[in-house]
Amino acid sequence: MTEAALGVRAPEPAAAEALFNRVLPADHLSVRGALTDLHARLSPHVSADVMGRLELVLAEVMNNIVRHGADAARRDGPVRPRRIHLSAACHRNGVACAVTDDGIGLPPACLVAPPSPAHPAGEPLPEGGFGWLIIHGLTRSLVYFREDTRNLLAFNIPAMDEAEG
Numbered sequence: 001m002t003e004a005a006l007g008v009r010a011p012e013p014a015a016a017e018a019l020f021n022r023v024l025p026a027d028h029l030s031v032r033g034a035l036t037d038l039h040a041r042l043s044p045h046v047s048a049d050v051m052g053r054l055e056l057v058l059a060e061v062m063n064n065i066v067r068h069g070a071d072a073a074r075r076d077g078p079v080r081p082r083r084i085h086l087s088a089a090c091h092r093n094g095v096a097c098a099v100t101d102d103g104i105g106l107p108p109a110c111l112v113a114p115p116s117p118a119h120p121a122g123e124p125l126p127e128g129g130f131g132w133l134i135i136h137g138l139t140r141s142l143v144y145f146r147e148d149t150r151n152l153l154a155f156n157i158p159a160m161d162e163a164e165g
Contacts, residue, residue: 018045018090026069026082026101031062034086045090047160053138054088054095054157060131061099061153062086069103094140094158105146106153 020041024030035055043051065084085100110132136142139155146152 018042020086020088022086024084024086026066026084026103028063028066031059031066031084034062034084035059038086038088042088042090042095046095049160050094050157054097057135057138057155057157058086058088058097058099060135064131065099065101065103069101092159094156096154096156098152098154100150100152102149103151106144106151111142111144 018041020038022034022037024034035058038058039051039055042054046054062084069082082102085098087098089096135155138157140158142153142155144151144153
């Protein structure tokens with residue numbers, strides 16, 4: 001019997017949310033291209049603020065994968081092609097993201113929100129070392145898993161009202 005014959009109606013489909021999925025080589029040029037494509041796909045669906053925070057976090061995450069994973073691949077034997085899998089889904093409270101790769105595991109210290117570095121007034125800021133501080137500050141629900149040789153980092157970029165609360 002069909003649903004109509006049983007008097008059961010399927011619920012109306014929800015409005016389509018914007019999705020972005022990409023598998024890319026773990027290199028800086030591919031990361032730049034993926035970020036450009038992500039912006040084109042998702043920016044009509046989220047605020048400029050959410051989009052800017054999303055791009056900044058993903059640039060930090062994926063460039064860390066490229067930079068640090070490549071060093072490990074050279075130390076561990078023959079270099080094999082590495083891939084980054086990126087998924088992002090817009091929802092009413094922001095954007096949910098997942099990034100997977102086949103590089104080395106994330107050092108546990110990266111998963112603890114670092115304190116803001118002490119900085120003497122009038123001194124120039126040091127170069128580098130702010131990536132995980134930025135990632136922790138701009139995301140919510142940051143989680144990391146490693147299974148076999150794969151890393152998964154997932155997080156949410158909240159809409160402004162959720163980010164403030």
